[in-house]
Amino acid sequence: MSDDAELDELYQELIMDHGRRPRNTGVAEPCSHRAHGHNPLCGDKLALTLRVDGDVIADVKFLGEGCAISTASASLMTQAVKGRPVTEVLDLYHRFHALVTADAGETAPPDAEALGKLAAFAGVRRFPTRVKCASLAWHTLEAALRPEGASTVTTE
Numbered sequence: 001m002s003d004d005a006e007l008d009e010l011y012q013e014l015i016m017d018h019g020r021r022p023r024n025t026g027v028a029e030p031c032s033h034r035a036h037g038h039n040p041l042c043g044d045k046l047a048l049t050l051r052v053d054g055d056v057i058a059d060v061k062f063l064g065e066g067c068a069i070s071t072a073s074a075s076l077m078t079q080a081v082k083g084r085p086v087t088e089v090l091d092l093y094h095r096f097h098a099l100v101t102a103d104a105g106e107t108a109p110p111d112a113e114a115l116g117k118l119a120a121f122a123g124v125r126r127f128p129t130r131v132k133c134a135s136l137a138w139h140t141l142e143a144a145l146r147p148e149g150a151s152t153v154t155t156e
Contacts, residue, residue: 011120014076019068024078028059037064037140039132039155044070048140055085060141067133069124074137076117086145092118093142100124100131 028049037046044066051059060082062074077096081089096118102125112119124134132155143153 008123011123014117014120015072016068018072018075022062022071022075024061024075024082025063026061027063028061033144035140035144036152037136037143037154038152039066039070039136041129041155042067042070042133044133044136046070046074046136046140048074048137048144050141050144052086052145055087057081057084057086057089062137066136069121069130069133070136073121073134076120077137077141080116080118081141090142090145093138096121096138097135100134 027047028051030051031049032052033050035048037048038044044064046062046064046066048060048062050057060078062078064071064074066074080092084092092115095115099112099115099119100121102122112122121134124130136153136155139153139155143151
């Protein structure tokens with residue numbers, strides 16, 4: 001098996017694991033920020049709650065119904081952002097979005113290695129309808145962190 005095939009298999013296993021057994025589910029209590037997300041194409045729905053202390057995401061949890069990619073993305077996202085400053089999280093949001101929307105012909109997506117486990121979603125860019133599944137949690141997070149407060153986002 002080639003190195004690329006082994007890496008693809010490892011990434012698939014990671015996504016399936018988080019899709020089946022998502023981490024950080026529930027409601028952050030107390031909650032200082034929240035947003036809802038909806039992907040009408042796939043039917044994914046997500047409610048995201050956060051507790052921001054100062055400028056750090058102290059807690060983040062989600063509740064939702066969705067496909068394995070959507071659920072895994074939300075699960076891995078919560079792990080990646082918990083304990084990080086909001087400015088870092090917003091930078092991570094932009095880097096993740098660049099990863100999943102990069103030209104499918106590129107051999108090495110931008111920043112893939114620097115994203116750690118989140119690089120598992122690099123293959124999603126080859127399937128445009130699945131990009132919305134992978135990015136729903138991230139768009140919902142970005143909406144929750146907006147100064148105007150709670151909102152609902154959609155991938156349409």
